[in-house]
Amino acid sequence: MHVRDRRVKRTQNLLAQALLALIAEKGYDAITIRDITERADIGYATFFRHYRDKDELLRDAADVVINELLEILFGQQSGKEPAAVGQLIFRYVADHSEVVRVLLGSRGPASLVQHVIQRGSENVLRQNKPRPGSPVPAEIAAHHLVASSIALIQWWIEHDMPYSPEHMGEIYRQLIVQPTLTSAFIIDPA
Amino acid sequence: MHVRDRRVKRTQNLLAQALLALIAEKGYDAITIRDITERADIGYATFFRHYRDKDELLRDAADVVINELLEILFGQQSGKEPAAVGQLIFRYVADHSEVVRVLLGSRGPASLVQHVIQRGSENVLRQNKPRPGSPVPAEIAAHHLVASSIALIQWWIEHDMPYSPEHMGEIYRQLIVQPTLTSAFIIDPA
DNA sequence: ATACTATGATATACTATGTATCATAAAGGG
DNA sequence: CCCTTTATGATACATAGTATATCATAGTAT
Numbered sequence: 529m530h531v532r533d534r535r536v537k538r539t540q541n542l543l544a545q546a547l548l549a550l551i552a553e554k555g556y557d558a559i560t561i562r563d564i565t566e567r568a569d570i571g572y573a574t575f576f577r578h579y580r581d582k583d584e585l586l587r588d589a590a591d592v593v594i595n596e597l598l599e600i601l602f603g604q605q606s607g608k609e610p611a612a613v614g615q616l617i618f619r620y621v622a623d624h625s626e627v628v629r630v631l632l633g634s635r636g637p638a639s640l641v642q643h644v645i646q647r648g649s650e651n652v653l654r655q656n657k658p659r660p661g662s663p664v665p666a667e668i669a670a671h672h673l674v675a676s677s678i679a680l681i682q683w684w685i686e687h688d689m690p691y692s693p694e695h696m697g698e699i700y701r702q703l704i705v706q707p708t709l710t711s712a713f714i715i716d717p718a
Numbered sequence: 719m720h721v722r723d724r725r726v727k728r729t730q731n732l733l734a735q736a737l738l739a740l741i742a743e744k745g746y747d748a749i750t751i752r753d754i755t756e757r758a759d760i761g762y763a764t765f766f767r768h769y770r771d772k773d774e775l776l777r778d779a780a781d782v783v784i785n786e787l788l789e790i791l792f793g794q795q796s797g798k799e800p801a802a803v804g805q806l807i808f809r810y811v812a813d814h815s816e817v818v819r820v821l822l823g824s825r826g827p828a829s830l831v832q833h834v835i836q837r838g839s840e841n842v843l844r845q846n847k848p849r850p851g852s853p854v855p856a857e858i859a860a861h862h863l864v865a866s867s868i869a870l871i872q873w874w875i876e877h878d879m880p881y882s883p884e885h886m887g888e889i890y891r892q893l894i895v896q897p898t899l900t901s902a903f904i905i906d907p908a
Numbered sequence: 909a910t911a912c913t914a915t916g917a918t919a920t921a922c923t924a925t926g927t928a929t930c931a932t933a934a935a936g937g938g
Numbered sequence: 939c940c941c942t943t944t945a946t947g948a949t950a951c952a953t954a955g956t957a958t959a960t961c962a963t964a965g966t967a968t
Contacts, residue, residue: 675869
């Protein structure tokens with residue numbers, strides 16, 4: 529999937545940036561497509577040449593963030609200790625809190641969160657071996673791991689990040705990672 | 719808050735029933751207010767005399783279900799063993815899967831799920847004593863407990879309930895209840 | 909019985925979506 | 939560099955849905 533025409537790339541970038549800026553200003557629901565095209569300085573009809581509706585544009589913009597975070601978590605250093613993973617997550621969120629707040633904010637559509645959970649679960653399943661004989665199916669454990677992580681991030685952001693990323697990493701490990709791994713997966717000793 | 723006029727109660731009931739039926743048929747987003755009023759056989763303008771928009775009606779309808787479930791969980795038998803609590807939840811969901819599917823379905827607005835988490839967290843905090851010195855704050859643990867439970871219910875419903883309520887109760891206990899209680903709360907020995 | 913209030917029906921203004929069309933400008937391949 | 943292709947801008951327009959106002963009527967409470 530390589531976009532050949534520079535004009536297309538330019539237009540899509542402008543639309544995504546405009547959307548994120550507008551969400552931060554007035555919330556997702558209040559935004560009209562005309563708002564987006566005016567902010568991006570793009571013809572109104574041009575929007576529909578790229579996306580069917582607002583949601584499609586939002587998902588496209590979100591994929592950039594998702595891939596970035598997945599790269600951090602599952603990149604070269606996949607065998608890292610689980611304790612550090614939590615700190616990585618919450619440090620990333622703190623560094624990009626504006627965008628994350630926008631994407632996971634309570635105003636966004638539920639379908640986006642579902643999409644993020646889906647993407648995350650696939651990666652968890654790919655990176656861990658299920659423990660044979662466990663009453664907890666790997667598919668459920670993966671879903672739980674990702675959904676709980678997002679819920680924890682949402683709580684942290686909505687409460688204006690009252691604890692440090694290190695502290696959140698410890699909470700994350702104790703409440704989510706440790707129980708899930710010991711319940712359903714073979715713990716990687718690396 | 720007692721509704722005196724029978725006409726009001728009648729109208730609101732008809733609107734709520736119509737909305738739930740329509741969500742099951744075509745999904746929340748596709749529903750117009752005219753759809754609702756026509757199905758309920760109520761004048762179009764009358765809708766706005768009770769609710770500002772669709773979301774307000776949905777939240778009102780959801781509160782009925784929330785209160786019912788909270789009554790089951792925190793009613794007379796609050797001191798029950800945690801293992802049984804999971805079965806109670808998933809049995810209730812199975813018995814009311816149509817409505818729960820509608821309310822927690824991926825098409826519904828995110829704000830509704832947030833609302834449910836809020837209501838549930840308050841109850842968890844009210845029913846449990848925080849463990850002193852734990853790195854996991856009680857507020858976070860309560861949020862985690864409820865948010866994870868909803869995520870697990872969503873997974874179960876969206877996958878057409880492939881495991882029995884008993885099995886789900888065990889998963890629930892192992893993945894969510896046990897870790898959360900031991901991490902952040904004083905375990906009730908009753 | 910009477911005063912009150914909710915409803916139905918209707919009209920209307922307004923906003924937003926989505927499509928069609930055509931001239932123009934920019935891009936890419938040779 | 940030329941030529942073909944394609945994306946964009948501008949505009950007009952059809953459609954759908956929201957939200958409010960008004961008034962006669964019917965149901966409700968006390």
